[in-house]
Amino acid sequence: MRNLPDLLMRDAALAAATNGIVIVDATQPDLPIVYVNQGFERLAGYRADEVLGRNCRFLQGADTDPLAIVEMRTAVAEGRGAKVVLRNYRKDGSPFWNEVVLSPVTDGERIVNYIGVQLDVTERRQAEEQVRFLAYHDPLTGLANRARVEERLADAIRDAGRVGHQVALLYLHLDHFKDINDRFGHGAGDELLRQVTERLTGIVRPRDLLARQGGDEFLIALCDVPADAAAVAAEVAERVTETLRPAFLIAGEALELSASVGVSAYPDDAA
Ligand SMILES: Cc1cc2nc3c(=O)[nH]c(=O)nc-3n(C[C@H](O)[C@H](O)[C@H](O)COP(=O)(O)O)c2cc1C
Structure with a gap:
């Protein structure tokens, strides 16, 4: 050869x-x-x-x-x-x-x-971008996840503190979400979470942070509030209630939903 x-x-x-x-x-x-x-x-x-x-x-x-x-x-x-x-x-x-x-x-x-x-x-x-996205986002809603919240909150509190501003937090919990999952199945529950996300997105400013903490829990961080963060948070909590008031159309049915909202403010409530 x-x-x-x-x-x-x-x-x-x-x-x-x-x-x-x-x-x-x-x-x-x-x-x-x-x-x-x-x-x-x-x-x-x-x-x-x-x-x-x-x-x-x-x-x-x-x-x-x-x-x-x-x-x-x-x-x-x-x-x-x-x-x-x-x-x-x-x-x-x-x-x-x-x-x-x-x-x-x-x-x-x-x-x-x-x-x-x-x-x-x-x-x-x-694939790398997808991995990076999933590390910091909830795949169902595309919102920031807990890991992202921890990072962003630490930054937001530090930045606000530098200029004497505050950060207000709203913790949302959807009432009776489990019943919806049980009655209509997880697909319907997922669809409801997506629709809730869409409505909440409509009431926060781009510089605020809207996150899904897991299950039926959401968090809104109002970054960089000049003063009276607790009062501003209470106003936004009102807007949350309003935006969730109209019925959601899920699996052909109109569902009423409410949320329990807790608020806290930095530095006011900081330990
Ligand atoms: C062998 C060789 C291969 C190159 N291949 C690419 C390439 O595939 N894609 C690219 O964007 N630039 C490539 N470059 C870079 C550009 O030719 C150029 O060097 C670069 O744009 C910087 O120079 P400039 O600022 O004058 O444009 C290559 C350069 C060399 C020397």
Whole structure:
């Protein structure tokens, strides 16, 4: 059996790679592309003849992180390698997360080429974002969860304290929620929680915190109240009662719901 000559074998390996591989000429101004493999053509949707002679920045767009671009620019200026993950765009305009590894190639004296290896890490990114979201949110309602409340509250109390402001807390508990679950099933209970969330969202300001503490318990933190947090909380508690007053349409039935609301204020009630 005969082996292919080295160069042919390396060509075949480059063509077979699933990563994008780009080689640029580092002796020319603006690093023109001199080679892309099929992996790059598949990844970016451009044919080789459309990109030869161009700088790779044509893959960037409005949402590309400028810091990642600076990191690549600095690495090239310093003649070192780099690894970045950044938003790039295919020829058809669709975005993807591109993990780019840059490596300089020298002829023994100076850098003559740079090799870029690209990997579409969109799915990995989305999974990471999902994990991050779930760590701090309740999947049913999309509201902040207990862990997020602990973090945000500590920040809000500190920020308010700095300027002599207060934070008011409302603890909501839906009355007889268990009966609804028992009578109509958990699907209906879930739907009710979503509808309650929608109504509560309508009465808080964007800078306030609305959270689901678990089960049928919600929390509203009114951040940055200039004064009289207890009175402001009482007003909002009134609004909560009002917004929950109209019947909810669940499983074809109009259900009445009420909530018990407890209030406290920082620093007034702080231990
Ligand atoms: C070999 C090589 C491959 C590159 N691949 C990409 C890439 O896939 N996506 C990208 O956005 N930038 C890529 N770049 C970075 C850009 O070509 C450019 O270096 C970067 O935008 C910083 O320079 P600028 O500020 O002049 O645009 C690559 C650079 C080199 C040297």
